[in-house]
Amino acid sequence: VDAPIKLNGLSLGGPGSGKGTQCANIVQHFSYTHLSAGDLLRAEIRSGSEVGSMIQSMISEGRIVPSEITVKLLCKAMEESGNDKFIIDGFPRNEENRIIFENVAKIKPAFVLFFDCPEEELERRIMNRNQGREDDNLETIKKRFKVFVESTLPIVSYYESKGKLRKINAAKPSQEVFEEVKYVFASET
Numbered sequence: 139v140d141a142p143i144k145l146n147g148l149s150l151g152g153p154g155s156g157k158g159t160q161c162a163n164i165v166q167h168f169s170y171t172h173l174s175a176g177d178l179l180r181a182e183i184r185s186g187s188e189v190g191s192m193i194q195s196m197i198s199e200g201r202i203v204p205s206e207i208t209v210k211l212l213c214k215a216m217e218e219s220g221n222d223k224f225i226i227d228g229f230p231r232n233e234e235n236r237i238i239f240e241n242v243a244k245i246k247p248a249f250v251l252f253f254d255c256p257e258e259e260l261e262r263r264i265m266n267r268n269q270g271r272e273d274d275n276l277e278t279i280k281k282r283f284k285v286f287v288e289s290t291l292p293i294v295s296y297y298e299s300k301g302k303l304r305k306i307n308a309a310k311p312s313q314e315v316f317e318e319v320k321y322v323f324a325s326e327t
């Protein structure tokens with residue numbers, strides 16, 4: 139088995155839990171590159187590529203895009219970054235994602251941040267965001283949350299069973315959440 143070459147942390151949590159916000163804070167304080175799987179997929183839609191329209195229809199339904207597409211985008215972004223330390227945001231989202239990530243991209247995370255936040259607060263944050271994301275409407279938010287509970291929470295439990303989970307109370311103000319994040323990073327890096 140290949141030893142992991144790169145130092146990776148994952149950022150997982152429900153839709154609107156603050157993954158992106160906290161990753162932006164992380165890159166200002168630590169020498170990590172932030173890769174958001176969702177941002178990479180949205181960039182692929184904007185590029186007008188062949189797979190873009192398929193990705194778009196899946197995101198607007200809150201469904202998980204096939205692993206090979208997301209893994210390819212992540213690997214390409216890792217290569218292009220020139221860095222060897224990554225915080226990967228919003229991936230893996232299901233068991234298939236995780237297995238392909240570990241077996242094809244040969245990436246095993248060193249630690250997993252889990253941003254824990256109640257559904258009502260997630261809904262409130264997303265409905266206030268107003269950045270024109272196609273999936274930021276009440277109907278799709280419900281679907282995203284359901285997919286999170288059914289497909290992503292089992293992955294969170296998996297990492298917990300491996301002793302890699304760093305659970306963070308994400309229901310607090312952003313700056314307070316970041317204090318917890320910094321505490322985790324101080325012991326991991």
Ligand code: UP5
Nearest residue numbers: 153154155156157158159175176197202203228263311312
């Ligand atoms: N905010 C943040 N922190 C706050 C705090 N502590 N207190 C109050 N407000 C706070 O934050 C959301 C909003 O809340 C912002 O307005 C922020 O200012 C505020 P953000 O940091 O954006 O949260 P985040 O967890 O990043 O929310 P996001 O909506 O990005 O999460 P999702 O997981 O839903 O979105 P993502 O982009 O990862 O995925 C979108 C879709 O892409 C998925 O549904 C899926 O269809 C597809 N996808 C895949 O198929 N595969 C993948 O691997 C990844 C995505």
Ligand code: MG
Nearest residue numbers: 157158174176
């Ligand atoms: Mg995000």
